[in-house]
Amino acid sequence: MDTKSPQAALSAQGQPAYLSGFLGPVPDEIERFELTVEGALPPELSGLYLRNGSNPMPGQDPGHNFTGQGMVHGIRLEGGRAIWYRNRWVKTPTMQGARAVRPDGTRDVTAGVANTSILHYDGRILALVENALPYELTRELDTVGPYDFGGALKSPMTAHPKTDPATGEIHFFGYDFRPPFLVYHVATRDGVLKHSVPLAVTGPTMMHDFAMTARHVIWLDMPVVFDMQLAMGRRGMPYRWSDDYPPRIGVMPRGGSNADVRWFAVKPGYVFHVGNAHEDAQGRIVLDGVYYDRASFDRLWNRLGGASVAATGEPQATKGGVLYQWTLDLANGAVSEGPIDDLSVEFPVVNGERVGRDHRYVYAVNNSFIEDRGGMNVVKFDVKTGERRAHAFERGWIPGEAIFVAAKNATSEDDGWLMSIATHALEDRAQFVVQDASDPALKPVATVTLPRRVPAGFHGAWIAGD
Numbered sequence: 001m002d003t004k005s006p007q008a009a010l011s012a013q014g015q016p017a018y019l020s021g022f023l024g025p026v027p028d029e030i031e032r033f034e035l036t037v038e039g040a041l042p043p044e045l046s047g048l049y050l051r052n053g054s055n056p057m058p059g060q061d062p063g064h065n066f067t068g069q070g071m072v073h074g075i076r077l078e079g080g081r082a083i084w085y086r087n088r089w090v091k092t093p094t095m096q097g098a099r100a101v102r103p104d105g106t107r108d109v110t111a112g113v114a115n116t117s118i119l120h121y122d123g124r125i126l127a128l129v130e131n132a133l134p135y136e137l138t139r140e141l142d143t144v145g146p147y148d149f150g151g152a153l154k155s156p157m158t159a160h161p162k163t164d165p166a167t168g169e170i171h172f173f174g175y176d177f178r179p180p181f182l183v184y185h186v187a188t189r190d191g192v193l194k195h196s197v198p199l200a201v202t203g204p205t206m207m208h209d210f211a212m213t214a215r216h217v218i219w220l221d222m223p224v225v226f227d228m229q230l231a232m233g234r235r236g237m238p239y240r241w242s243d244d245y246p247p248r249i250g251v252m253p254r255g256g257s258n259a260d261v262r263w264f265a266v267k268p269g270y271v272f273h274v275g276n277a278h279e280d281a282q283g284r285i286v287l288d289g290v291y292y293d294r295a296s297f298d299r300l301w302n303r304l305g306g307a308s309v310a311a312t313g314e315p316q317a318t319k320g321g322v323l324y325q326w327t328l329d330l331a332n333g334a335v336s337e338g339p340i341d342d343l344s345v346e347f348p349v350v351n352g353e354r355v356g357r358d359h360r361y362v363y364a365v366n367n368s369f370i371e372d373r374g375g376m377n378v379v380k381f382d383v384k385t386g387e388r389r390a391h392a393f394e395r396g397w398i399p400g401e402a403i404f405v406a407a408k409n410a411t412s413e414d415d416g417w418l419m420s421i422a423t424h425a426l427e428d429r430a431q432f433v434v435q436d437a438s439d440p441a442l443k444p445v446a447t448v449t450l451p452r453r454v455p456a457g458f459h460g461a462w463i464a465g466d
């Protein structure tokens, strides 16, 4: 069997890719204690690694890899030991069939699958999904309930809020298929929602991420639009690429309102994930993200289970998104944009202390799901020199998002660790991997054998301490 085309092998089994193989769900919740460690876990890493993802319940077909019920996988580290692993579904009302629109037509923002990311905020662990409220979890991964900032948040919350490294304040947004299509929010570090304003956009789009600088927030108003016909099918993701939707990027002061947004027309494209943004010495906004053109978007969307390919034919792209940069000049309205590198990647990550500030390093993942000829790599880009380094995983291992965790008393931007879960393409195996982010070879320092396969998923987080 060709490990470079797991999705082709799976379709032969008659299952969509998101229900089998390395994306396929596990059927139950387990826990195991005192896991086997190869190498040495840095003793300073005491805390909890969590990773969220889509894991449909047995017998369910959600129609898309993005719409399965959330499942969080946790690994507790302490003093160089891997104390436990456990996995738990995020127990939201969608498990009992609740839907985003109630039978009486009203919107239920508690009815989300909470499958995308983890946010450590105000002492809470939150599981997020972009079309509903977050759900709070305990440190043993049991579900507490929806989190709405003490009743203040009444609309969806993105899975990609930005935490200001200096103040702990969070900036975020929610998008919806009903007006208001986009709402901007700011909350204090301790749970007070202090600013919520609707922003005018052309129509309802899938806005997965945004960016923040020291003084501005940045909106990606890109041409992947809500489609009522797809929504009537009641499965999958009701969004598709549109050549008619004008692509643009908006810049507004932090804490601003709709009248403050400056819009810049950009090339058609889609961005699931921002790397980072900052203001340069001339005051220009510099934004790094993973950019997809139409062919590469349709290719990925098809693989994840979306419907856009039905309308457009099988896309010819063999590649995924690439690291890309936009420079937006607030003084004269000028835009320059283009790729930073030609390698197909996803899950760009920077040191959290650099969010909104100038950064040098971006970590990302390149694998055969993302690029047909791709390897199985965790990649480190030096955006100042253009250098790219990679650690190649052994054939068959598919690395997931590698989050950055700063070393104790770190002395440089890349002084720290990368943490990820790698899933085997064909076997019932998974590993938790810790790499040295400052090592040019990104060599793993420790590999923890997990008790079974963990489906390839979305975003992780590290919560230091007890």
Ligand SMILES: [Fe+2]
Binding pocket: 116, 159, 160, 208, 272, 273, 458, 459
């Ligand atoms: Fe994401």
